Amino acid sequence: MEELTNIRLSESGDSLVIIDQTKLPGELEYIELRSREELFEAISRLRVRGAPAIGIAAAYGYCLCAKEDMEEPDFFRRMDDAERYLASSRPTAVNLFWALERMRQTLRKNALLPREEIVERLFAEAKAIHEEDIASNLRISEYGLSLIKDGDCVLTHCNAGPLATSRYGTALGPILLAKERGMDIKVFADETRPLLQGARLTAFELHNAGVDVTLICDNMAGQVMKEGRISAVFIGCDRASRCGDAANKIGSSSLAVLADHYGIPFYMFAPLSTVDMGAASGKDIRIEERDPNEITELYFEKRMAPEGIKVYNPAFDVVDHRLITGIVTEEGIVTAPFEENFNKAFQRKKARTENKDA
Numbered sequence: 001m002e003e004l005t006n007i008r009l010s011e012s013g014d015s016l017v018i019i020d021q022t023k024l025p026g027e028l029e030y031i032e033l034r035s036r037e038e039l040f041e042a043i044s045r046l047r048v049r050g051a052p053a054i055g056i057a058a059a060y061g062y063c064l065c066a067k068e069d070m071e072e073p074d075f076f077r078r079m080d081d082a083e084r085y086l087a088s089s090r091p092t093a094v095n096l097f098w099a100l101e102r103m104r105q106t107l108r109k110n111a112l113l114p115r116e117e118i119v120e121r122l123f124a125e126a127k128a129i130h131e132e133d134i135a136s137n138l139r140i141s142e143y144g145l146s147l148i149k150d151g152d153c154v155l156t157h158c159n160a161g162p163l164a165t166s167r168y169g170t171a172l173g174p175i176l177l178a179k180e181r182g183m184d185i186k187v188f189a190d191e192t193r194p195l196l197q198g199a200r201l202t203a204f205e206l207h208n209a210g211v212d213v214t215l216i217c218d219n220m221a222g223q224v225m226k227e228g229r230i231s232a233v234f235i236g237c238d239r240a241s242r243c244g245d246a247a248n249k250i251g252s253s254s255l256a257v258l259a260d261h262y263g264i265p266f267y268m269f270a271p272l273s274t275v276d277m278g279a280a281s282g283k284d285i286r287i288e289e290r291d292p293n294e295i296t297e298l299y300f301e302k303r304m305a306p307e308g309i310k311v312y313n314p315a316f317d318v319v320d321h322r323l324i325t326g327i328v329t330e331e332g333i334v335t336a337p338f339e340e341n342f343n344k345a346f347q348r349k350k351a352r353t354e355n356k357d358a
């Protein structure tokens, strides 16, 4: 199957074209987002989702707002409003705020230029964010590949594949790369309640790529680990704090506890844009709480819980850094002590980027 492009600008540059991930795997539908309201809706309803993909979409969204408002006398105030509005679409994945911050800095740096040129610079920055993510994914995938060998079986949770990023993905990157290189890697994919990103998206991506993938319910992970079938856990990340505590899809923390119990290496995968050095620990990461209806009825033919029942629906949890074997970044596999080693990874990235620009 041909590679899918989950996010791209339309040819006119007036809209963003995304795959509506809520329709997968049943329908492959591309939708066009023209306004900030449409962008906000697409991010908050998870039509576009996954930490890096949200950042990329928001960056392009910021450009579309700038293009629309460039003739307005209060252009800069409007752009601040647009940034705040887009930033409020989801709270946990830091890539959203990271990308918007980069866009704001580009706006400020070029504030004295004619408006049309400002808008051009903004589009160039959004494309750079997109292209950097593709390059990071490839490097992350190569580092991840060094952790597995022929015949291994990886357990994954939620979806950290190309749909959640730009290309290859993060946690699924090594598996897709392994497949391309003729290796035999098997995968168990958790279905990932309540929004079924594992069943709908990971199973779809891996199956299409010809990877040997077996779908399980989230509560079966302990069983397959106990049966000795799992060589490593590979999952994505929505925000890593500087001590190494890292948020990812709800269920990640229990997987880490299970992996620790069974002595299975537990790796999280994150570009450095997902590392939030401003968050000291997991306590500083805001966990999104979503509509109870996702648990009681969304993917059921008929509502499955009594009317009026109390529901708690946190969308993410935080994996304690002591349970993480390593966080695979584009600058290598970061292990404890995390703060020190994240700093080194950021320095390596800076040196590499400066060398490339020189």
Ligand code: MRU
Pocket (backbone or CB within 6 Å): 046, 049, 050, 051, 052, 093, 157, 158, 159, 160, 161, 164, 165, 169, 170, 171, 197, 235, 236, 237, 238, 248, 249, 250, 315
């Ligand atoms: O709520 P979602 O589907 O956006 O959650 C996504 C995840 O938890 C992913 O694992 C994470 O964003 C990493 S994607 C490379």
